[in-house]
């Protein structure tokens with residue numbers, strides 16, 4: 001089944017995969033999932049927020065829900081997201097082989113645009129479902145080509161008018177367990193023999209856009225004293241993001257994207273957009289780290305005669321998964337609990353329903369890049385663990 005996905009959404013320029021909500025790769029993967037679910041006799045439906053649900057036993061209260069997402073970051077790996085969906089389908093197969101007759105409904109869900117790779121807001125589908133994102137704001141978000149969520153949805157055959165909270169659906173969920181490739185090496189550090197772990201919490205994380213405006217000019221003829229080059233304060237943002245790591249233990253800050261305007265080799269830019277990703281403790285801890293970085297950028301901007309504007313694109317509070325559920329899974333599977341610095345749909349759902357996560361180890365620690373990898377034996381252990389969990393929770 002893994003090989004079905006290998007060709008879909010390959011990114012020839014970045015390597016790996018680029019799969020974003022409502023693009024061709026996303027629509028192909030949705031079709032693939034629907035066919036796989038129907039082949040297993042599951043009842044497939046798409047909710048008002050473009051999340052797909054496949055039900056074993058039909059929708060009903062107390063449902064045990066698993067699943068993940070099919071989209072990727074630009075140039076992402078093969079496992080982040082699809083591993084949780086494929087494992088969920090295989091766990092259903094495994095339960096049937098074991099002759100398990102669940103007394104509660106089981107559902108597999110594929111959440112839309114978890115990575116925020118197209119419209120900038122991560123966990124779009126789960127945020128809309130739970131009411132954590134305002135549908136009016138979401139409809140107006142646009143991708144780098146200027147296409148809005150509303151237009152992209154319409155073109156792909158979804159009604160953007162229906163986006164928004166879905167309390168009836170949430171009320172059906174008794175527990176949500178997302179299986180995911182680990183995106184660091186904490187599991188292996190906690191127990192070198194553990195192939196699978198249980199998520200403890202997700203630290204707060206946010207995305208900011210820092211725009212530095214200066215004065216566009218000729219790269220060859222502009223005297224040093226006449227230069228108001230916004231790239232200099234933008235570079236300070238990059239360096240400050242690294243510097244704060246040594247000032248705050250456990251904090252991470254990254255500039256992964258810069259956009260100079262107009263972007264010519266022989267042109268001093270007139271402005272530079274710099275995107276900053278910060279994750280640290282609580283939301284207040286994270287915002288404090290951003291303030292420190294921006295202070296360093298402003299200092300440099302003043303010397304250069306540039307102006308700085310800051311725009312917060314998202315900020316998600318630290319999430320503790322359901323402790324009782326997580327401990328139950330950790331005991332059932334006899335595996336350790338580990339925290340993570342990565343955001344997940346399970347983290348959004350944790351605010352509304354008992355939610356937990358299973359991680360499949362990734363000793364390379366590489367994620368959001370083409371080199372992301374999990375061994376087949378570890379993925380199979382993940383399927384067995386997920387089947388154990390579903391059998392126990394749906395019994």
Ligand SMILES: [Zn+2]
Nearest residue numbers: 080081114180
């Ligand atoms: Zn993911």
